[in-house]
Amino acid sequence: MIEPTGPLGPVIRPRRMRRTPALRRLVAETTLEPRQLVLPVFVREGLSEPHPISSMPGVVQHTRASLRKAAAEAADLGLGGIMLFGIPSSKDADGSGAIDPDGILNVAIADVKAEVGDALPVMADLCLDEFTSHGHCGVLTDSGAVDNDATLAVYAEMARVQAAAGVDIVGPSGMMDGQVAVIRDALDASGADDVAILAYSAKYASAFFGPFREAVDSSLEGDRRSYQQDPANGLEGVREAMLDVEQGADMVMVKPALAYLDVVRAVREAVDVPVAAYNISGEYSMVEAAAANGWIDREAAILETLLSIRRAGADVVLTYWAAEAARLLRR
Template sequence: MWFPDYRPRRLRRTENLRRMIRETRLSPDMFIYPLFVRKGKGIRNPIPSMPGVFHLSPDTAVQEAEELQRLQIPAVILFGLPEVKDEKGSEAHAPDAAVQSTIRALKDRFPQLVVITDVCLCEYTSHGHCGILDGQEVHNDATLEVLARIALSHAEAGADVVAPSDMMDGRVGAIRQALDENGFDRVAIMAYSAKYCSSFYGPFRDAADSAPQFGDRRAYQMDPANALEALREVNLDIEEGADMVMVKPALAYLDIIRRVKEEYDYPVAAYNVSGEYSMIKAAAIHGWLDEERVMMETLTAIHRAGADCIITYFAKDAARILGAA
């Protein structure tokens, strides 16, 4: 019987052989761990729809960061839960709000930790939309000034990177201008450039209490059917001053991650979102799949598609596995 000279299975025979020729390698260096924070002390309340994820106060967020340091995870991204919501999301830029307080606590204890902050209004507005309303619609340009004010308050508290997730046109430029004019030219912007109007955000909206009270976000988040539009969005954000661009969600949009990475010589982040996380957790709880293997396969796929950084609720579990390897 004839066989080809090259037999791929020869290099799959043992684990060490497989390790030697592995093309895509995960590292804790690429993980960004999300934290949901609120004012108070000693808070560590489980989020039912996201097993293993908690609402934290600034002091317990510092405790989380201690573990992240041991696991060599370099960065966190903060999402805030306000004490009071109003039409304009006023607490989002309050100097003593949860995110701003947590930034200071983290940077005081771990100066080298990269602290990224989500810049948006949905968690803070009484209507749950990502901007200032004009009747039943989000007013794009009126929202830009507020977003810039939020980003500036995060920079003043010590954030290293601000990450606008609202999908308003022109928000990266408005934020860059505000930061530069106020002496924060060293603060980077990680833009949610291709953020799709996805059904995979459900558990996050539970965690952040950010579901819209009417309508949906299709008028400002991207249509899942569009790919070329994502490239235009990324290009606009780069032109306006973004230092990193992001694709969100990750798994249903691996093709977008790949196209963005091939088109632009820029750092690309991908958000392994709450629904992607909770589906794996739920299936594992029922014994329908191997959580560890599916988790690592998922993260490998996101990195293989082209993501340089991955925002993921799996960061700690994956880092433990990689550290033990």
């Protein structure tokens, strides 16, 4: 055998610590645990049985009853939380269903909270896009532009209604300037100062949102580039996260995750609150499609994907694989 050249050649052998599964586990730098995973779920008004989402194999639009079962399973698996998205049976220009206490998202919050209590943090999307007939994340001006400040007033009321329904964490995702401050003030003024805010701080205008729009029956007209971030900008994502922390965010998020791992790392280094990253629909569907064609090992790819997001610096990962990943990790 030819020895490595150099005075330290035979001594420096990093492979020693990779030799067995137990050694690799001993020196693993990054962990992936069920408590770090949040399950996003969709609940649709008026369904009598769960409705499969064709572009997201294995994901469904839930009925209220099936949502409760999914939440109970998430709690049993030790997941870090469940994030609710509501799909109303009717929409209007103002997204009024979002602030209706009897609207689908708000009754779903109450349903899930009744099912799991404090065993699982109940989170809810705080945005208008699922509720507006035009599909935008806010109310529009007469010229068709999203009215930032008029939208903030609606977000404040959404926060109050979700808090009354029992939500633990609200997730403002509309990328309106000042949304965290307005929501924090509204919650505190209504006596809901214990409700936390997970701010979608660096949310990019991404091509990978496509399957999500099927999942929420989106009626989007145009695009969201005037308020979601430009994919070219990383520093801006860090600035947005820092602004949200200043305004009272308890956690901040980067969305999407995989195409923005550099932003996840930069945000993690810039803020002193927990950082979440959303492994979004298009990222999920790419792996599922490749696996269905036999091109990759599906289970290994799921865990590697989630581990990469954790390694980039995310404390929390929102992923449609959360329940399955928890079961895989239990093995």
